[in-house]
Structure formats: structure tokens, C-alpha cells
Amino acid sequence: MRVAVVGGGISGLVAAYRLRQALGESAELILVERRDRVGGILRTVDIEGDPVDLGAEAFVGRRPEIPELMRELGIEDQLVFPAGKRPLVWSEEAGHRLPERTLMGIPAAPESVAGLVDAQTLDFVATEPSRPLNWTPGADVSVGELVRDRFGEQVVRRSVDPLLGGVYAGLADSIGVRAALPTLAAALDRGAASLTQAVSEALPPPSTTPVFGGIRDGYRVLLEALRAAADVKAETGTAATRLTRTASGWHIDPIGDVDAVILATPAPEAARLLHDVAPFAAALAGGIELASSAVVALALPVDTALPDNSGILVATGEPLRAKAFTLSSRKWPHLAGRDVALVRASFGRYGDDSTQAWSDDDLVTAAVQDLTTVTGADIRPVRAVVQRWPGGLPQYAPGHVSRILELRSATTDLPGLALAGSYLDGVGVPACAATGAKAAALIAAHLG
Ligand SMILES: Cc1cc2nc3c(=O)[nH]c(=O)nc-3n(C[C@H](O)[C@H](O)[C@H](O)COP(=O)(O)OP(=O)(O)OC[C@H]3O[C@@H](n4cnc5c(N)ncnc54)[C@H](O)[C@@H]3O)c2cc1C
Structure with a gap:
């Protein structure tokens, strides 16, 4: 039995892991990933010797998917929670408490x-x-x-x-x-x-359970554990370019024939791959708009006078270029003890891709200037890392729920094909993981 998962982000990795559990060790699982690394929008790099996430940095911990996966994979000791500090909203050129309730x-x-x-x-x-x-x-x-x-x-x-x-x-x-x-x-x-x-x-009833969770040494711990437990053959640096049906299953260029396939790519790629086999589904996926973003991670001298808040969100219309700052060393107790103070500046909003064209230097300069404006602190980075996420976030426009219902029903007559990804049931990491698990269950039922 040979099954391909196209797309090695969290959706695809969870799909592969759940397929391994359902199909047993004899199944051949292939993870086809265009980039030279798995993880997609989850990316952890070392800054001043310690891991820092440059894509997602948290997950909704009240949802079960990620804590459950961490327990199953034996990495539950990595589960961390924020300190519970509130963010500020920067509006009318001043910081305000983020509204409660x-x-x-x-x-x-x-x-x-x-x-x-x-x-x-x-x-x-x-x-x-x-x-x-x-x-x-x-x-x-x-x-x-x-x-x-x-x-x-x-x-x-x-x-x-x-x-x-x-x-x-x-x-x-x-x-x-x-x-x-x-x-x-x-x-x-x-x-x-x-x-x-x-x-x-x-509104959910007031609760003392932390809303968010994180991973002490970054998302790469989860990615590596999933990849090992899934025991997949990862074809990194390989883009799936065409999908066609065969008498008994599917053919994917350049991978070859498979019994089943999970498409765990962003919507435009799913649309391209579905084009020949399900044109209506392809049109629905292709109609989902995307927003691009960029993250600048700054390592600052540890005594930088940052406010005692988890972050600063910027109201629309303010004369700043950054849209938000995560004061990571204030937000996460496990980052507070490091030799540097960590801040993530986020750029990019739907309809304005201009920051994608900025040079790294321009992004870092904008991050430093805007952070100076909103904190009043003297910002002198000892290190800055820029990560761009072009088209990284699908827009859930009005009508999205019915679009996805139609999309799912337009692929039900394609046995052995399932969809996963951030454009389906929610952009958060837990929702993506859930789509991967759901796709794996569908394929396991088909092959079983
Ligand atoms: C800056 C940023 C911060 C975020 N922060 C959070 C957060 O704190 N908490 C949270 O819950 N969520 C967060 N999110 C959202 C979340 O990270 C993403 O929605 C999620 O990681 C998407 O996972 P995915 O596997 O569906 O897609 P992706 O991670 O995009 O993975 C899809 C993969 O498919 C590959 N691919 C595409 N086409 C092909 C092809 N033809 N052949 C082979 N491979 C292909 C791509 O290279 C990619 O690796 C954030 C998103 C961004 C952009």
C-alpha cells in the first residue's frame, strides 16, 4: 500500500502520523514537500544559541489537538503556558489596555x-x-x-x-x-x-485555564516527533505538479502511482492539483484569497525597558508599519530567563503585500523604529532575523463556511483523495492538525 501526502506543514505531518497509526508499519508513506524542510509555516531557528519560533509561536490550548499529540508523542514536558500578562492596543498614538470580556x-x-x-x-x-x-x-x-x-x-x-x-x-x-x-x-x-x-x-464563561499553550523549545520539537513517529519517506525539495486518476488509485507527478493521496497544501496549490480531476472543487479552492505577512525577530539587551505586557497590537490607521509586537520574553516565562530580551514584530495585512518587497534591512529598521515609538524604550538589537510568509494566511471571507461545504462535497466522489490544510476549518495550528487527522481517517476507511 502506497499513500502520498502532499505538503509537509502541520496539516500534512499530522495526516501522515495518523495514517501510520491507522495503516500499520507495512504501508509506504511518502511526504512530498516543495521546500527543503518540513514544517511549512512552523519554523524554529536558533537566536543567540536558543530556539525561537518565526511562524506560529502558540496554539489555542483549550482545544485538545496539540496537547493530545504532545502526550502521545512523549513530549508533554515541553508544554508551556504564557505568564498571563495582557497585551496593549496602540491607538491614537498611545497604549491602551486590550478590552476585556x-x-x-x-x-x-x-x-x-x-x-x-x-x-x-x-x-x-x-x-x-x-x-x-x-x-x-x-x-x-x-x-x-x-x-x-x-x-x-x-x-x-x-x-x-x-x-x-x-x-x-x-x-x-x-x-x-x-x-x-x-x-x-x-x-x-x-x-x-x-x-x-x-x-x-x-462569550465563553470566565475560566482560569490558560487560553494558549506553547512548546518550550519551539515547534520544531513537535515537527521532529511527528516526522519520526509517522516514519515517512520525506521527499523534500519536490513539488507535486500534476494529479490524475488511474484505474486503481492516483498518479502524482513526479512521485508516481499511489493508492491514495492527501492534499495538505495551501488553497491555490490544492486548486492547481485538483484542476484536472475536480474542476468545480478547484474553482472553489482557487477563489480563497490569501494575506502575506513577515516576522522580524529581535534579540535585545536583556535590560531593555520593555513594558510589562505580553504584546502591543496596532489599531488600523495608526502611522506605523508594524501591525503587532509580541514581547516574547514578557509573554512566556520560559523565555524570560534568557540572556537576551526577545520581541517579534509582525508586518502585513490582507490587501497590502508591500512589505514582502521590502529589503531585510528596511523591515528591521521599521521594526526598531515602530517598537521605539510604542514602548519609548531605547531599542538596540544585538541580532535580528527576518522571515517572510508570502500568502501564508487564507482569508475566511463571508460565505467561507458554505464554500468549504461545497468544496468537500465536490470531492466526495473521488475515493482515495482527501484534503487538509489551513483554508478548511480554521487557520490555527490545532484546526490544521484536526484537518490532517480527519483526512487520514477518510483515507484509512477507504483503504481499510
Ligand atoms: C506569521 C504567522 C504566525 C502565526 N501564528 C500562529 C499562532 O501563533 N498560533 C496558531 O495556532 N496559528 C498561527 N498561525 C497559523 C498557522 O501557523 C498556519 O495556519 C499553519 O501552520 C498552516 O499549516 P498547514 O500545514 O496547513 O500549511 P503550511 O504550513 O503552509 O504547509 C503547506 C506546505 O505545503 C507545501 N506545498 C505547497 N505546494 C506544494 C506542492 N505542489 N508540492 C509539495 N509541497 C507543496 C508548502 O511548501 C508548505 O510546506 C500563524 C501564521 C503565520 C503566517
């Missing part, structure tokens, strides 16, 4: 955004329940459209955009309510009389 920045009460928005906006939020709400059950609109209409522009730009920017590198206007905030869409579908009521119903 919000759903992705959407407040359930005006007090949440007091100090961040003006008095007129606070009044607009306070009186929102008295204005009639038009919501058609099953409908989808952009988060921006919904929140602007009910709570005003400032809530969108100063509270919602900074949080959505962190997850999707998108803006409230490019992300749909149903995919990004399913519990909010459900509350609206149930007939909530106002957005205030819908947010209150959708």
Missing part, C-alpha cells in the same frame, strides 16, 4: 472599550440593544460590516481589527462572521435581539 474585540458592554473609543462611540454601544437588529438566520456578512453598523467604526478599527489581524493577517472587512465567530453566528441565528445580547451569549 470581548469576542474577538467585539464588546458585550460599553465598559469593555472605555478609554479606547470616544464618548460618542461608547454611547452608541450602550444604546445598541434599543435599536432593531436585522439578521437573517444562516446569513453571513463581514465582521466589519456587522460591528460597524451596531457599534461604530472605532470599535472595528481599534478593538476588532487588531485581534483579527493577529489571527488572519486580515481586517474585520475581509473576514466573515460565520467562519471566524461561529458561536456569535449561532447566537444571532437563534434570534438574539441585539449584537450586545449575541456577544454575551457567545
